[in-house]
Amino acid sequence: MSEPLIRLEGVGRTFRSGEVEVNALREADLAIDRGDYLSIMGPSGSGKSTLLNITALLDRHTSGTYRFEGRDVGRLSEGERTGLRAHRIGFVFQAFHLLTHRTVLENVVLSMLYGSVPRSDRKARAAGALERVGLSDRAGFLPSRLSGGERQRVAIARAIVTRPPILLCDEPTGSLDSTTSRSILELFEELRSDGLTIVVVTHDQMVSSRAERTIAMHDGRVTQDTRA
Ligand SMILES: Nc1ncnc2c1ncn2[C@@H]1O[C@H](COP(=O)(O)OP(=O)(O)O)[C@@H](O)[C@H]1O
Ligand SMILES: [Mg+2]
Numbered sequence: 001m002s003e004p005l006i007r008l009e010g011v012g013r014t015f016r017s018g019e020v021e022v023n024a025l026r027e028a029d030l031a032i033d034r035g036d037y038l039s040i041m042g043p044s045g046s047g048k049s050t051l052l053n054i055t056a057l058l059d060r061h062t063s064g065t066y067r068f069e070g071r072d073v074g075r076l077s078e079g080e081r082t083g084l085r086a087h088r089i090g091f092v093f094q095a096f097h098l099l100t101h102r103t104v105l106e107n108v109v110l111s112m113l114y115g116s117v118p119r120s121d122r123k124a125r126a127a128g129a130l131e132r133v134g135l136s137d138r139a140g141f142l143p144s145r146l147s148g149g150e151r152q153r154v155a156i157a158r159a160i161v162t163r164p165p166i167l168l169c170d171e172p173t174g175s176l177d178s179t180t181s182r183s184i185l186e187l188f189e190e191l192r193s194d195g196l197t198i199v200v201v202t203h204d205q206m207v208s209s210r211a212e213r214t215i216a217m218h219d220g221r222v223t224q225d226t227r228a
Helices: 048-055 078-088 104-110 119-132 148-160 178-193 205-210
Strands: 006-017 020-032 037-041 063-068 089-092 166-170 197-201 213-218 221-227
Touching: 006 048, 020 048, 020 063, 020 221, 037 048, 037 178, 037 205, 048 166, 048 197, 078 089, 089 148, 104 119, 104 148, 119 148, 148 166, 148 178, 166 178, 178 197, 178 205
Parallel strands: 037 197, 037 213, 089 166, 166 197
Antiparallel strands: 006 020, 006 063, 213 221
């Protein structure tokens, strides 16, 4: 058996504010293989974003072991974590987080600032990513002129332009109507057939049902792991 892309063993995250401790994530065991298409479901406050943020190296776990491509992430320096995040992990937020005064193309180019793509290749790479998400004809637009679905496609282009092995998405369709959501899900399926591993946190049963594996969370714990 080869090492999974992601392996969490007994991973926990405790937040402390003053006297109060919140166990946002408790002893999570989770392995994600290359090519998995996984959804994470659970009520608000159950720890979904905490799990995703730790997996994306946006946050640090406070207990347990997290291995990314076999490397113990807990032993990496801040610089090594930043490098891994820039090269090997794509992340998509519900609220798109595009730079409003930059064009669509510039938004995607700027995401390569900390990656390994040579400066001279960045524009072509960005154009390729925009083509992949079906937005070539919007490259010169400002985000404010795009629909919600188009903005999320730009965010996806930005996330995949460095060709990471995994795309992590936190409620990516949470601000979109159901028709637009479906078209984003179709895009996920295309990207997956290109070989991308996809993890989607969602409240939406329709979104979750498209994944091949679903994890349920409750009160900081992974309570179910089912394959379609
Ligand atoms: N930065 C933080 N500081 C303190 N508590 C937090 C922080 N982030 C999340 N929490 C708490 O951790 C729990 C899980 O939150 P979260 O992972 O955002 O849940 P979900 O994404 O499932 O809605 C919640 O009780 C939340 O209030
Ligand atoms: Mg959340």
